[in-house]
Each structure stands twice: as structure tokens, then as C-alpha cells.
Amino acid sequence: MKRARLIYNPTSGREEIRRLLPDVLERLDRHGIETSCHATTGEGDATREAAWAVERGYDIIIAAGGDGTLNEVVNGMAGLNTLPPLGVFPMGTTNDFARAMGIPRRWEDYCDLVIENKTRPIDIGRVNGRHFINIAGGGTLTELTYEVPSKLKTLIGQLAYYVKGVEKMVSLSPTQLIIDAEGYDTVEGEFMLFLIANSNSVGGFEKLAPDARIDDGLLDVIAVKKCNLAEFIRLVSLALRGDHLDDPHVAYFKTPRMSVTSPGQVQLNLDGELGGELPGVFEVLPQHLHIFA
Template structure:
């Protein structure tokens, strides 16, 4: 028997994981994987549980179950450790950007089969100051909506909660002064609506926002939106839906494995949809740092 530690968020995806847990455990057990469970109790708990599982040893794999935030916490618990076991993921959150980019199915039976088959893929991990992310990092007013939506509201109405928060944010669009210094790029000092550092091509449900981003190429795809008014912003969103926004004069786009961002203003960081501290920040790539079933 292989041993697995399953760390799950009982409130993710309208509490789907809580309902499916017995079936998942039975399916894994039938395939020779004995899983013990940890239900998260609040912010940071998944990080502590993942770190404890790696430190204790004896686990052949760790499985995260929840949304992008739960996955981010589990990776933050693992990333600093040595001799890391592979990571499985059941995407039962609201947006599931990372799973969409990696082709990880939402159906629990298909997820179990993916883990049972043992198909592993190395993935890059980004580091922002002392925190880690696998999908997206960013800053600016529009990046705040993902962690400002209450978890109870996401449980009740799902993706609609983000749309409602986004409409609220659009009425208060304001630029932020940013200084961006990146390896191989000229320094940028301008007013920006937001900046995004993508590690995959799926960001906030937009699958063409960073169309060239790859999880294993050792590079970030950086997109920064310069100061614009509401009609210009709406036009850019329309272009982004088709993947035609990167050549717009309001958009700065480049690729790098290291960058620093500072600002005279108070700018919060978004890491995989969760609050990840404030600027200033240093972002560096850790190429193929983890292995994941995908």
C-alpha cells in the first residue's frame, strides 16, 4: 500500500468535497493508496498541515482538495522542504485556474484515476518574497477582487460572486504608480491599473490572458496594464477574451525569471487568488520545483 495525506477544504465548491470524501477514499484504497485526511479549519491551516506531512515523512504523495487558495496553501507548506513527495489535486473550488491550465479534470473519479495511473509532470513554482505561487501573482485594484469575495458568498453562488465584485471594482478604477525592474528588461516607471505575473495560461477564468505562458518553461509571462479609462478598459477586456490584447499600446508584456516591483503607494499582492502581502516584492522562478499528477 502507498500512503497519502489528503488535505481538503470542507467548504470549497459548495461543500462538494465533504460529500464525495467517502467515495474518494474507497476508490484510492481499492487501488492500493491508503489516505489519511485533514480537514482545514481556517487561513493557513492547509500550509501547516502540508509542512507537517512532509516533515513527518512516510507519505508517498500529498493530495490537496479545494480551490486555488487551498492548493496555494498546500504548496506553501511544501515548497521550502526537501525530498518532496508528488502532489495530487482535486479541483473543487470556484474558478480552478490551475486545474484548467494543467488539464486536471473536475470529476472526482477522473482525478482518482489520474493519481492511480501515476502520471507525473514537473512544474515551475514562483516565489514572491517569502511566499510561493503556481498560477498567478499580481497587484493593483482589479487583482483584489478574488480575495475580497467572502467564502460563504462563493459557496452560495459560485463564479457569480466574482462577477458581482468585479462590477463593483470597475466603478472605482484608479491607477497606481509602480516601478518594475526585470531581468533583461528596461526599468518601467509609470501609472498602472494592475500587473500580472502568469505561470500558466489560465488567469481568472481567462484562458487567453497569457496565451504563451507554460508551467514548465522556467519563465514568468508578465502583463502590466497602463492607466486607462473605463471605455478603454472594457475594450481591452474584449480583446483579452480573444487573446488579442498583448499588442495594445496600453499593455506591457514581457517574459522573465526574476523581477522586482515597488511603489510609493500601499499595494496589496494577489498570489493564486489569495492575499499575499504588500509591495515591495521580489519575484523569482524556481524551475520544475514540484511534481504534480497531471
């Protein structure tokens, strides 16, 4: 019998995991996967628990929650020896990574993926000693994901991000950045934000990085140059259709490694969570993890 450790955020999404947990455990156990649980209690708890589970030799690690919970679990696993496969139960507000991977929303279907041991290798990103599985970025608008209160996300779901986004857009301002990417000339200028995508689904936009692949050993970089509010809103409408990459206000390229610096203070967003500040050296770890997908 295999042993699995299920690490879940009891407040993710609309707290659905609380109701589903007994059925999930029963289904896995019935198919030879003995599963124990850990409910996270605060920032960093999922990281510590994931590292503990790997060190104790669990055969499977499962993260149940949103992108932030997944990020913490990945940070607990990455860099350790002999990593077990990772399961992802999408229970958050946006579930960008799960959507990019085609992970089913129905818990029964995802349990079956784990039971059938269907895995695939994926890249993960690293910056300044921290890891991200889906997206890294910086700039005023990228701050809204970790500024939205968890209670508000529980009450109104993804609408909470739209409410905060409107507030942020009114005060958008450019930031001076120096971007030095492997294979490209150094770029210096004023940018509204920059995004480093590991998949094609970012912030609820499924076509923001349409050519991004989770296992190609490259990071897709999108940097929005200085523009006014009307131009920025136009870019957002183009991004909904995936038609933004050829716009003159957008710099887009793929690279395995890059550095970003700024004379000002710029916070980093890693999978929707606060990830320190610039300067940052971003790199890809090719096919570093296996996930059930």
C-alpha cells in the same frame, strides 16, 4: 502500500467535497493508496498540515479545494527536502490552475491519474518568501478574489466574482509602479494592475497569458497601463479572445526574475489570496514540484 495525505477545504466551491470524500478514499484505497484526511479549519491551516505531512514521509500529498487551498498546500511543501508528488482535486469556484493543467473535473478520472502515478514537473513562483503556483499580481481589480465572501462563492459560484468585479471597475484607479525585470530596461509609470502568470489560465480567462508554460522556467508578466474605464472594458473583451497583448495599453514580457516597487501601498494577490504588499522580488523556481497531471 503507499500513504497519501488528503488536505481539503470543506467550504470550497459548493461544498461538494463533503459528499465525494468517502468514494474518493475508497477508490484510492482499493488501488493500494492508503489515504488519511485533514479538513482545514482556517487561514494557514493547510500550509501547516502540508509541511507536517512532508516531514512525516507521506508518499503523496493531495489538495482538494480551490486555488487558495492549493496555494496554502504549496507554501507548506515548497523549500522542504525530497518533496512527494502533489495531487490537485479541483473543488473551488474558478480552479484556474487545474484548468490550465487539463486536470479532469470528474473525481473518478483524477483518482485514476494518481493511481497510475502520471506526474509532470512544474515551475512555481516565489515573492518575499512566499510561493505561488499560478498567478501573482497587484492593483485594485486583483483584490476582488480575496474580498468575495466564501459564503457568497458557495451560493452563486463564479458569478460572485463578476458581481464584485463590476463594483471594483467603477472605482478603478492607476498606481505608480517601478518594474525592473531581468533582461529588460526599467519601466516606471502609472498602471491599472500587473499580473505575473505561471500558466495560461488566470481569473477564469483561459487566454490571458496564452504563451505561458508551466515548465519553461519563466514568468509571463502583463501590466495594464493607465486608461479610462471604457478603454479598460475594451481590453477585457480583447483578453477573452487572447488579442490583448499587442494593445498599446499592455506591457507584456517573460522573465525569470523581477522586482516591483511603488511609492504607495499596493497589496499583492497570490493565487487569489492576500499575499502581503509591495515592494516585491518575484522569481521562478524551475520544475520545483511534480504534480499528477
